[in-house]
Amino acid sequence: MSGLYSWIRTVAGFLILSAFLRELLPGKHFEPFLRHILSVLLILIVLQPVLTAGGLDSWLTTRISLWEETWESLEGVSLAGEDWEELQWDFWEGEAVSQAEREIQDIVEAHDLKMLDCELKVEGEEASAQIRVRDTAHREEDAVTGAAEAAEEEIRAALSLEQVTVEVDE
Numbered sequence: 030m031s032g033l034y035s036w037i038r039t040v041a042g043f044l045i046l047s048a049f050l051r052e053l054l055p056g057k058h059f060e061p062f063l064r065h066i067l068s069v070l071l072i073l074i075v076l077q078p079v080l081t082a083g084g085l086d087s088w089l090t091t092r093i094s095l096w097e098e099t100w101e102s103l104e105g106v107s108l109a110g111e112d113w114e115e116l117q118w119d120f121w122e123g124e125a126v127s128q129a130e131r132e133i134q135d136i137v138e139a140h141d142l143k144m145l146d147c148e149l150k151v152e153g154e155e156a157s158a159q160i161r162v163r164d165t166a167h168r169e170e171d172a173v174t175g176a177a178e179a180a181e182e183e184i185r186a187a188l189s190l191e192q193v194t195v196e197v198d199e
Contacts, residue, residue, distance in 0.1 A: 036078060043074055126151070129188055133160060136183050137195075140176040141166035145198055157192035158184060164197065173197055 047067040054060055073080075130147050137144045137160065146161040162180070164173040174197065181195040 032078075039077075040071075040074055043071060047071070129158075132187060133158065133184055136187060137162055137180050140180040140183075141168075142173075142176060142180060142197075156188075156190050157194075158188070158190055159194045159196070160184070161196050161198050163199075 047070075050067070051060060051063060054063065126149050129149055133147055134144045141164070142162040143165045144160060144162055148159045150157050150159075160180075162177060164176070168176070177195045177197050181193050184190065184195070185193045
C-alpha cells in the first residue's frame, strides 16, 4: 500500500511541477513542445509500476543513459552564431557546386561527349572549371576538338565562369 501511495505522490508532484513549468514559459509558441515532452514523461511515470513488473525498467534506463551520453557528446558542438552561418554557407556552396557539375554534364552530353572528370575551383569571387571528356560519337579528331571548344564556350556562358578548360581524353 505504501508503494501505491508513493506512486500517487510522484504523479501528483509531477503534475504540479509541469504546471509550474508551463507558467514559466515566456511565450505561447513553445507550449505545444513542452506539453508533448511533459505528456511523454507523465506516461512513463504512470507506467513505471508496469515497467518494473515486466522488467522493462532496466531496458528503459539503458536507453535513457545512451541518450544522455549522446547528448553530452553533442554539447561541445556549437551551432550558434558564426559557426551555424558557416555550416549553412558550406552547405549552399556544396549545393551550388553540385548543381554546376550537373549543368556542365548536361552541356557536355549535348555535344556527344562523356564527362570523365570535372574540377570546379572557387576562390573568392573567381571560379574556374577543368573538365576532362571523351568522344561518344566516334568522330574524327577535328570534329571532337570542335565539339569540346563549343562545349567550353557554352559552359563559360551558362555558368559565368572566367576560365574553362575542356580536355579531350583519348
